[in-house]
Amino acid sequence: MFGQSKSRRIGAISTHVAIVVVAGLTLMAIAFGLTLAGSPIVVVGKNSVEHYEEIGPIRGPSTVCQDGEVLPRGTSAIQFALYAIYGPRLKVTASSNGRILTKGERGSGWIGETVTVPVNHITRNVSGVKICATLGHTDEDIGVSGDKTPTAAVATNGTRKLAGRMKIEYLHSGRQSWWSLASWVAGHMGVLRAPSGIAVALLVLVGIVGIVMITVWLTIKELR
């Protein structure tokens, strides 16, 4: 009797484990589909700055501003050429003639030589825009990159002029989904390492499917 109830219990556990595994795989498939239905962020416009030269280190809290920007229609994020290992909180405003056109905020902890801040959607092209980025408190030196230029239209840090103009790019969600770009992306994965990028992508796909199948088998077999 005890043996029977034990085997029933093991059977029930196995069923529950199988349900969790199937539910997990289903959710993963849904999340995968939704992710690929989204669009990559693409550049909709940028200022004339071409390079990533250091135009001045700054330390938060401080505000870097730059005049004479053109804010393109459709902008939903602004990317600044700021360098940090773990950057502070960043608040961004875009204004024209004293009127705020859009604003956004990014929490601390961003990493790298550029930082992207999501902003409210812009519905029309606006020129003569002043972009300001306010950095929160940090002990780290933040690098500002762009073109070193002697012109008057340089970026400023408070009242101090930096050594040039900061590189700024304006981004929005592209029109094409990741699904429609899948073969294009796969084609690039084998850069110089295989005759065809698709071959590398297929190899990765086979590997991942193999990992999923072995993981599922082992989980159902062992967890009971």
Place this chain on the structure above:
Amino acid sequence: MSTGRKRATEKRPGKASSNTPKASREFTRRARAHQERAARRATARRQVAIRKRLALPFGEESWRAIYRIPRAAWICALIAFMNAACWSLITPPFEVPDEPDHIAYVQLLVENGHLPQQGAGSYSEEELAAVDGLGQPAIHGKPAVRAIFSPQQQERVGAQLASGNLSRRGSGGAGLADNDPPLYYALQTIPYAMGAGGTILGRIELMRLLSALMGAIAALFVFMFVREALPGVPWAWTVGGLGAALAPLLGFITGGVNPDAMLVAVSAALFYCLARAFRRGLTRRLAIAIGLVMAIGFITKLNFVGLAPGAILGLILLARREARASGSDAYRSLALALVLAMSPVILYALVNVVSSHPVLGLVSGEIKALTGGHRSISKEISYIWQLYLPRLPGMHDDFGELFTTRQLWFNGLIGLYGWVDTPFPGWVYDLALIPAGLVAVLGIREMTSRRIALHRRVAELTAYAAMSLGALVLVGSSGYASYPTFPTEFVEPRYLLPLLPLLGVVLALAARGAGRRLGPVVGALVIMLMLALNIFSQLQVIARFYG
């Protein structure tokens, strides 16, 4: 009635009650025992046949030890290898942290035939052409810049690398890897030599596969460590082993050319050997194994130094415990382990003394950087504390708005790839707090319910805690070297990979904490979450480099 029951009756004709449920159970038990004996004999025959076939000079005990490794452990290792191999394919060359320097080190060993010399220049013409041709300096740190892909770019770089006109001899240095010990790089000369006829990109892929193999060894030892540390519930070993094998950070690092790949394997082996010794006693064989693993650790990466004091403490505690039963034999085992462990360090120091170099050679520079300059002990302690935990009253604020526990470590361990420039969107880290919190709560619940057993194993836990503390302090200390200009410059989540075995134990404890009925279900959930995290991490990297 089943045939089995008929046969049972026939075999015992004189017993009237032979068809009762009790007799049936007795028969089933005997039949099962017979089957098990037959299976054991068949396995033994297979083992003998395999050994005859291979005819390897391998000790009886070693074979037994290998055959005793559960199949699930091998499968975890296979998964870790496949995963790292996938990571090696999706991550473009030179896009794993410091990979160009590590490749330069291997190339120097093979082509120049000597170890790197500090400040003696860097890459070979061939590597420089590959690094520049693939746009690594432009991609580094700029998540919006993609890997090169235009056919013209590829054609130009491909032709240049395949021309054979580029020198493979470096100028004598290996950048940040100058001071690294040589074992990992020496092993990497094998795949490098195997791919000598191809381009540098082919050789990098082969070297990455060797790192993937090291990832597999790490996963195997994590499984074995969980088995030794939590022997009571076998299904939980799979949760810990599989969870660690699927950890995306392990896949990413062991999918690149980086000595951290070997360090994680060595650390996992050390944790396993110590756990085995704490469970079964410090035998001479285990003492030798621990000593050898530590020696390998010292010549793999300097970060191993962080684990060493805790491991030595563990050995001392083990020897003290053993001494009560076996007297001075235990201390002889301890001495043997320590001599073996320290032998590479002693040998290196002797060579340096004889050749009139600083006692610890190139490592002296590292030690100077970690101990000299602007350092003040109290400030350094405060910095290291804040690097991991919230600031205490009275401490100077070293990190501004950065919540290190969450942003530096939690987010970093959840997913941060490339040259720490490829994170997930912020909401992923927020979402990850929920399962991580549940794992923590269930783990604490399990530990609380087993506090008496924990109390009995306080020496073992002390050793693991000391090893972890040592690793954390070492990372903190090297981070302090660049403080205050860049307080987090040399601080990366990958430096915690040597503590991967503890992640395996935490996951296994969490599953056990859900109770006997729900435990396996929670375990399956944990495995599914790790699988999902791994797959979406790879997608994130694909989107960043090729999107």
